[in-house]
Amino acid sequence: MSKLLVLYNPDHINHFWQSHVERPERVVSLLEGLSFALSSLHFGKVYFENEKLKVFLNKDLIVLEDIENFLYLAHEKDYVSYIKTICMEKKLGFLDLDTYFTSYTYKVAVEAVGANIISYYLLKDYKYIFNVVRPPGHHATKNKAMGFCIFNNIATLAKFLLKENIRKIFIIDFDAHHGNGTQEIVYNDRDIYYFSTHFYPGYPGTGSKDENNEHIFNVPVDPDSSDEVFFNIYGNYLESLFESCKPEIILVSAGFDIHELDPITPLKVSYKGIEFILEKIKNLAEKYNLK
Ligand SMILES: [Zn+2]
Known part of the structure; x- marks a missing residue:
């Protein structure tokens, strides 16, 4: 394959x-x-x-x-x-x-x-x-x-995917901004998990922890956050969520605007930080045998 x-x-x-x-x-x-x-x-x-x-x-x-x-x-x-x-x-x-x-x-x-x-x-x-x-x-x-x-x-x-009877769909959104639209559209679908890291406060204004429920996991970070913050979230917290949610498939909103050189966002993530996030997602996919 x-x-x-x-x-x-x-x-x-x-x-x-x-x-x-x-x-x-x-x-x-x-x-x-x-x-x-x-x-x-x-x-x-x-x-x-x-x-x-x-x-x-x-x-x-x-x-x-x-x-x-x-x-x-x-x-x-x-x-x-x-x-x-x-x-x-x-x-x-x-x-x-x-x-x-x-x-x-x-x-x-x-x-x-x-x-x-x-x-x-x-x-x-x-x-x-x-x-x-x-x-x-x-x-x-x-x-x-x-x-x-x-x-x-x-x-x-x-x-x-829900319509095709795939259950436990896990969306990981590491774009610098909160995916307000994704959250809104899947808000009542308990079999779709939405996990988002994003700088907060900031555009589009949503994504606080107050909006979380049993399948919405917003992890707002300070606007000047660098690699260390993401190492902790993607190295520990994400895996603990996988343990409890047991997803069947992972979908990723890959927003590379978290990079420190992005001209319109304040985050300070390096190439190493992005590599770490992607490696973690890949490792989780392999560990849990997910697509
Ligand atoms: Zn963005």
Whole structure:
């Protein structure tokens, strides 16, 4: 079995606003880095065309019908059609203070969700799947685009997995910001665990421990936190949660904006710190035999 598949949506370059920080280079540099660092990768290209998701993987073409229906697992129908219409008719603008759209944004955002959904079908062939997609998703709520996010990629996948009778889904969100949208969408799903580390107080204003319940685990950290803080949380606390939750699958919102060189976040995590977090997650997946 090949170990790692990377899915990406090449059309993401059409979701672009001059000088905005959420820009195509984020994905381009990740793909370049992955190709450089790892030689045994498989890449899959994801396109949304004529209401169908098409995935080109090796020499195969995989087609998924009715992909838009998956969006309704996490988002209100009116919201989905609002995004579709505004992209088609207005072609360029902002959905909130910092979330832009172009005429391609709806298509590209559906591809990002679609990459997650298709991952479920490809898990039989790959142990790990890394979806390098734009736009991001964890701030998108049931009916609102915000924080550069249009549709909630990871929450849609989690809801889809529930529908497929996978129980005990564990989302780890190590992005610098709290995934308010993910938390909102899964808040009443006791079989979806949501674990988030993020600086607090800070954007988007949510993520305090007061919001926690038996399956929501917010771990807010001081804005100037460095590696040591994350060593403790990911080295000890996360494993204790795995012991009690016994998840069947791990989904990760990998926000590399925790890095000390990120221009818009205050956290001071080094490359070593990020490596530690990823190693811990990988070790837990192996220890508990999870995908
Ligand atoms: Zn972030």
